[in-house]
Amino acid sequence: MPVAPTRGRLRPLGLDEVTITSGFWARRRHINTTATLGHCHDWMERVGWIGNFRAAAEGRLPKDRRGREFADSDVYKLLEAMAWERGPDAGAALDTITDAIAPVQEPDGYLNTAFGRPGQGPRYGDLEWGHELYCYGHMIQAGVAQTRARGEGALAKIARRAADHVCATFGPGGIEGVCGHPQIETALVELARATGEQRYLGQAALFVDRRGRGTLADPEFGRAYYQDDMPVREATILRGHAVRALYLAAGAVDVAVETGDDDLLAAVVRQWEATVARRTYLTGGMGSHHRDEAFGDDFVLPPDRAYSETCAGVASVMLCWRLLLATGEPRFADLAERTLFNVVAASPSEDGRSFFYANTLHRRRRGTVPPAGTDSPRAESSLRAPWFAVSCCPTNVARTLAVLPAYLATTDDHGIQLHQYTDMDIATQGVALQVRTDYPSGGRVTVGISSSPGHSWTLSLRVPAWTEGTTAWLTEPDGTRRAVAPGTAEVTRRFRPGDEIRLELPVTPRWIAPDPRVDAIRGTLAVQRGPLVHCAESVDLPTGHEVDAVRVDRSAEPVDGPQGTVVVQGELITSDQARDTPWPYRPLDGPTEPPTDGPDEPATPTTAERTGITLVPYHSWANRGPSTMRVWLPTTEPPVSPPAG
Amino acid sequence: MPVAPTRGRLRPLGLDEVTITSGFWARRRHINTTATLGHCHDWMERVGWIGNFRAAAEGRLPKDRRGREFADSDVYKLLEAMAWERGPDAGAALDTITDAIAPVQEPDGYLNTAFGRPGQGPRYGDLEWGHELYCYGHMIQAGVAQTRARGEGALAKIARRAADHVCATFGPGGIEGVCGHPQIETALVELARATGEQRYLGQAALFVDRRGRGTLADPEFGRAYYQDDMPVREATILRGHAVRALYLAAGAVDVAVETGDDDLLAAVVRQWEATVARRTYLTGGMGSHHRDEAFGDDFVLPPDRAYSETCAGVASVMLCWRLLLATGEPRFADLAERTLFNVVAASPSEDGRSFFYANTLHRRRRGTVPPAGTDSPRAESSLRAPWFAVSCCPTNVARTLAVLPAYLATTDDHGIQLHQYTDMDIATQGVALQVRTDYPSGGRVTVGISSSPGHSWTLSLRVPAWTEGTTAWLTEPDGTRRAVAPGTAEVTRRFRPGDEIRLELPVTPRWIAPDPRVDAIRGTLAVQRGPLVHCAESVDLPTGHEVDAVRVDRSAEPVDGPQGTVVVQGELITSDQARDTPWPYRPLDGPTEPPTDGPDEPATPTTAERTGITLVPYHSWANRGPSTMRVWLPTTEPPVSPPAG
Incomplete structure (x- = not known):
């Protein structure tokens, strides 16, 4: 398991206790195993980021250094994935890469291919960047994964020596600084949990406490960029670089839990509440600035300018889980579910070999497929790309x-809690149960008990917040069926083998309206079906139409279409609504016909075809060639009268 | 005059032919002369950008170099301003700074404080940046200004030597490159016009032709960033970095005009049309990305994310004029007017000592005043700041x-054309006329003829496009009054001294509605009064309200308020509309009351006070302390039913 707190309300289950057997996530994980890991490994060899370690060992740095200053980190993220993966191929690759890294670690534990050699910047001379x-x-984190999933090996030993070096260098009496990019905090707490060594926890607590006191330089984006503008416990909302903010918050939770x-x-819960209430996209995506x-x-x-970085989605899931x-x-768990389905699952392509870096909610222009074998600028990733100049996202996914x-279920002294639904087998503490469902396509979740201790215990099932306003049903083993409200539904009894509990979640598609304070989507609606946000994609429109022609009729309920799609009623605006006017702002009392180029040109009447419009799950878009896409769809009743003309 | 084409439909007038006597622009120019020029000069000494030239002459580079690689350019922009200014103080300052620059020019004409010395990058080794x-x-451009306004002096000679060096280095057989930031094109054409030397025109034409052929590296933002993605004559719209795109377009017009x-x-006209139709803010501002x-x-x-850089406004006026x-x-001239009043005039504060770099149309958070004596990050300029780390805007204004x-009126073979209205005296070609008006506060423009040649000629007056849908009136010297349509109104006669022509422009405030394709402002209206865009500013609201509480009633016409303000009817939303909800997206058929924190908390009813709301001219905002501001105001009829709660 990635997070193993010694305190807290719930206890996580490990990879040996939960097995995903089939369904949505099983398919994703199969592709991850069979395609994505090798794809990342190949690319990291191609762009030389693994080669940096070999070059270091052979004394060829800085001349042969490749990639940005943080390129080492992507190698480590891949190693973490390989460690959790647990198959023999992943293990062999992990060992090979570790062999390249080991000789680069210096006697005092320092390890970095970008700093400290003649011709490079000095160690810790640029904590900001x-x-x-x-x-x-x-x-x-990779070392902890190895220890937990495969037993402590060479990588874990390297990590521990590095952590000792960090404590010696940045501990009391050492450098009074923090890193420009939080991440070490949560890793050190986890190492403390994995090893029992409390020094690592102390160092993490020190880093969390030091942050926000202005030890880092004031950059062009302001110190909020790396959360050095105010102490963690004083902040009221997440701000600055989204991934940095979320990793730091996760680390602060880890420290808070372990130190009581x-x-x-x-403070972190308050920040999370405010961030979810005011700074989060419908998809769960976070971060609306491309610039910083x-x-x-x-x-x-x-x-249309959503940044919603894939890594921010991963970081948000990490924070939610903690x-x-x-x-x-x-x-x-509600936000984690939303983010997993609509950000994390949206990033990789169906073949697991290309990725979204940013996850826009509105794409107005058909993108172009990057030339084979080239890496892509990160912010232009409006089509999935195989690799990026800054390529944090693929390995994070x-x-x-x-x-x-390990993110799906937990235990406590009373029983077992199911937080996410997919086909899975759970075996823990004398209980064996099987979850069977076609979620999120369907809403029926059946939990079969195949083994249970003799005493009474409680099975808790999350009833997603998205069921609000509808009715979800729970059927107990004795056939009793009752409506359950959003939150947690519990069944407490002395379960017997063969007992079955059924949860029925109403995954009928629904219109979603935004808070009027989200100015950018006033006058639009979106469709959500179960946890899945849907979108219009141009490949589903009649030839020649782009998504910006869509107007939806809010008075008609969305209905299920074939293969997990949703169909809404609406219009496709054509003719002069799509024509240029000389100036796109017009007096309210002014003429409603666009000025024509010449006095004799007839005004083309506006026509709009009434039609059904197919909406696909957001996570699946852009798998059928270049397209335009939008999640928030303007309604047929224009909020302000003059037509586009 | 800044632009003196040898061909074209209209001929510009020079500073000796047009004198602004009083009114809006006279006040702005007085502050420019008495405050801004000295302010820029002081800051450029303080931050060392003028000192870079002294350091170069004394062999202290690169050690003592200050500022970014383009810091020299801001010194030159200040010199251009000083040259046009023509007063003795400005002249003395110009000479002093020129004395510092002169010794830095190398024997072959090369002159730059950032390149070419030991320890610096080589000359032209980084054309991209x-x-x-x-x-x-x-x-x-500064040298041409000196030649035209003061007679050719030392600065003009330096400039000409530099231009010769450019022709020798980048001409046929030389470096086959272009600069990452267009600007040289229009300058070389103007130098050709000022000197009659056609080599400069040829070099400018060469640079325009070379652009768009991928000679520059492909940067993270893509080659469109510096317009190196496609040849100028093939492009259909402006794209990439807005200032770069507009300077290049201006240079292309100059080349096109001089070479026929x-x-x-x-091609440039087409690009301008498409850009104005689809990529321009109501203020005339251009550029909606902060990132690039x-x-x-x-x-x-x-x-709310408008970048609308001040320099892009200046560049747009330059392009419009050409x-x-x-x-x-x-x-x-319509777009130039809009941009001058709502972008260029918005940048400097009332005292001329602080500036907007970006000109947002919606400010949600009160800014903080930068500490005295510090320069500011450019994109945080949501309050005016005295100086920026990249400080192109103050000197451009x-x-x-x-x-x-020189941007207000022209002549041709038939007479005189008035394009912009302010109190001004014009004397050219035997005609003397006086324009008297309180425009843009009032709409009455009176043109008095005090001297005229014996023959008949035509006085042309622009009837602004913003009068569309209303009626403007022209009164001829004989008292004939007729309605005039947007475009050009002409009076042709043998004018006599004492003749008076009157134009009445209806500067009543009007609601402006956006094209529905501008998704970000669906369901909102703005107010324009004459050429002035207005905005709500929190300092005009009852204490405790911010602008996002404003909802306007589109059924009530805006009316004039005191001192150039406009008053609209609307509501200020209070109570639970301003409260956090746990999640800002809600099912359309779901409960309309927000979930409360606990079951016993009563729902606070939504209240909205009906009230008049004062809107000030956009250019004047942020002169009364930190405030929030918005141009596009949501209407009281919410476009989608569920309230914020």
């Missing part, structure tokens, strides 16, 4: 999918 | 205001 501690963080610091935990990959101001959530374990509150079974 | 030709461009290249001119300071895709015009001279079409009289 050097990412040295960030790289250790991913290395340590309830004030710190409460950052959260915008409250309610600045433009769909908050769920600490508090037991289902709202954290890979490590998340590799350990996904 | 080095800005060497860009710096020459501004130097040459009608195809090239037509670039144009967005069509209709991507988020008000297109107006070439074609005589009033639409180019200064040079534009210094030469503004």
